[in-house]
Amino acid sequence: MSKKISESAVRRLSLYLRTLEELDRAGHEAVSSEQLAARSATTAAQVRKDLSVFGSFGKRGFGYTVEELGRALRGILGLTQPWRVALIGAGRIGSALFEYTGFARRGFQIVAVFDSDPAKIGRKWGDSIIHDVAKLERVVSDKDIQIAILAVPVEAVQGVMDQASRAGVRGVLNFAPVRLKVPEGVTVKDVNLVIDLESLTFALSQGF
Amino acid sequence: MSKKISESAVRRLSLYLRTLEELDRAGHEAVSSEQLAARSATTAAQVRKDLSVFGSFGKRGFGYTVEELGRALRGILGLTQPWRVALIGAGRIGSALFEYTGFARRGFQIVAVFDSDPAKIGRKWGDSIIHDVAKLERVVSDKDIQIAILAVPVEAVQGVMDQASRAGVRGVLNFAPVRLKVPEGVTVKDVNLVIDLESLTFALSQGF
DNA sequence: CACAGCTTGTGAAAACCTTCACAATACTAG
DNA sequence: CTAGTATTGTGAAGGTTTTCACAAGCTGTG
Ligand SMILES: NC(=O)c1ccc[n+]([C@@H]2O[C@H](COP(=O)([O-])OP(=O)(O)OC[C@H]3O[C@@H](n4cnc5c(N)ncnc54)[C@H](O)[C@@H]3O)[C@@H](O)[C@H]2O)c1
Ligand SMILES: NC(=O)c1ccc[n+]([C@@H]2O[C@H](COP(=O)([O-])OP(=O)(O)OC[C@H]3O[C@@H](n4cnc5c(N)ncnc54)[C@H](O)[C@@H]3O)[C@@H](O)[C@H]2O)c1
Numbered sequence A, B: 001m002s003k004k005i006s007e008s009a010v011r012r013l014s015l016y017l018r019t020l021e022e023l024d025r026a027g028h029e030a031v032s033s034e035q036l037a038a039r040s041a042t043t044a045a046q047v048r049k050d051l052s053v054f055g056s057f058g059k060r061g062f063g064y065t066v067e068e069l070g071r072a073l074r075g076i077l078g079l080t081q082p083w084r085v086a087l088i089g090a091g092r093i094g095s096a097l098f099e100y101t102g103f104a105r106r107g108f109q110i111v112a113v114f115d116s117d118p119a120k121i122g123r124k125w126g127d128s129i130i131h132d133v134a135k136l137e138r139v140v141s142d143k144d145i146q147i148a149i150l151a152v153p154v155e156a157v158q159g160v161m162d163q164a165s166r167a168g169v170r171g172v173l174n175f176a177p178v179r180l181k182v183p184e185g186v187t188v189k190d191v192n193l194v195i196d197l198e199s200l201t202f203a204l205s206q207g208f
Numbered sequence C: 001c002a003c004a005g006c007t008t009g010t011g012a013a014a015a016c017c018t019t020c021a022c023a024a025t026a027c028t029a030g
Numbered sequence D: 001c002t003a004g005t006a007t008t009g010t011g012a013a014g015g016t017t018t019t020c021a022c023a024a025g026c027t028g029t030g
Helices: A007-025 A033-039 A044-052 A066-077 A092-099 A133-142 A154-167 A193-206 B007-025 B033-039 B044-052 B066-076 B092-099 B133-142 B154-167 B193-206
Strands: A083-088 A108-115 A128-132 A147-150 A171-174 A187-190 B083-088 B108-115 B128-132 B147-150 B171-174 B187-190
Touching: A007 A033, A007 A044, A007 A066, A007 B193, A033 A044, A066 B193, A083 A092, A083 A133, A083 A154, A092 A108, A092 B092, A108 A133, A128 A133, A133 A154, A147 A154, A147 B193, A154 A171, A171 B193, A187 B193, A193 B007, A193 B147, A193 B171, A193 B187, B007 B033, B007 B044, B007 B066, B033 B044, B083 B092, B083 B133, B083 B154, B092 B108, B108 B133, B128 B133, B133 B154, B147 B154, B154 B171
Parallel strands: A083 A108, A083 A147, A108 A128, A147 A171, A171 A187, B083 B108, B083 B147, B108 B128, B147 B171, B171 B187
Antiparallel strands: none
């Protein structure tokens, strides 16, 4: 099933899933594209078009079953089984991410933490021990880790990325403000808060 | 000047600025759209089109002056003077953000920190004191704060948002995974790492 | 069972964004 | 000053995404 679908459409699917989970918690059993759209800040037509790429999940005259559509979206987004994640860089942002419970709730399990600082290596974080980044390849393949979160300084990140892809990591969430070079078959998503702030100030400046 | 320009075009401008700063540090004085594109992961035509919306910054046969184009981009993005930012929520992600030096380097100054936890209020963080969030409106107008970073739990965030907009905040970077309701004239950018991870797992699942 | 009332799924149209291609123009060398 | 080379700025073309609008089909009622 190699459908062409845009990055923003995928992000909307993820948003629909969050909305469906809220609806489920609130006890709703069914939802129309109209309602789903209103709660996800889009339009009913957009919702239906986004879903139609992957199949037909609703019933005419009735809408979608919250639970069923949720299951379908989890399938589409690849969330049917948990993902095993390595956190590389046990610094400020790394520790915030490690303690964040929102990842595990969605099936992202941080199963190993790495750093290069001798003062940090060997320390315990919860049930985990901070590993020496030199052991990245061993641990990644032992624990069958598929995703890495890179929270290391910008000078170190390309080197760490190279190690991670050699170790077999296929997906990366990168916090360092630099474009990574990666081999074929490795996917990178960048988180860049400065860019977010600048798109904010652009909008603010346009106002005057 | 009400030009229509897409969110992704603005994000590219921000990226070009980062690239120009790297080029400047490396001692380059001039750059062509081709070079700028290669280092910013886009195409030369895209670079020129993006810039052309705002004016004509290059010289034919020569390219762009790194410093001049940088200044132009800073103007476009609204970065000609520093922005005064409030950080609301002195928790895990809040403290990582507070200590991050990358914001100040781009002219985003965190000039006040707020929390609601009596155990945190009054504590010193660097040169700042953590204020009671109840004093938000006073401090925001006293210090002429324009932007707020919201790093509070999801249950609290809409209330904090309401206070912030009443206090006169015009732009918000929101870390809580919920769509905020805001009055006209207030701009919100959401940071949602779960969505980033899910767009990653979508890409990974498509591979098989 | 027939009918009224909704809501989906989807082609077609519209809007939006990116790429192409080239005339205009600047700089350099001779 | 001219010729040659490089690179911009921009209409037009091509491609993608969103919106529109409606036939098809489900549900519930009488
Ligand atoms: N702190 C923030 O709020 C923030 C915001 C946006 C972006 N970032 C980016 O995130 C990254 C991390 O930022 P931070 O503030 O957490 O920095 P930090 O200095 O607090 O933490 C970085 C950690 O990485 C470790 N490290 C260094 N080299 C390493 C290597 N080769 N292998 C493994 N570990 C290594 C360090 O020992 C340290 O523990 C940086 O690239 C930064 O630009 C941070
Ligand atoms: N930690 C992460 O890595 C991470 C990642 C993604 C998203 N988030 C989101 O960021 C937000 C903060 O997460 P965190 O992990 O830092 O949580 P946290 O519990 O560590 O910190 C939240 C802080 O907000 C304060 N607070 C609560 N109510 C408040 C109010 N009304 N006014 C002011 N302060 C208030 C708390 O006292 C606490 O200090 C959450 O919405 C979370 O979903 C966090």
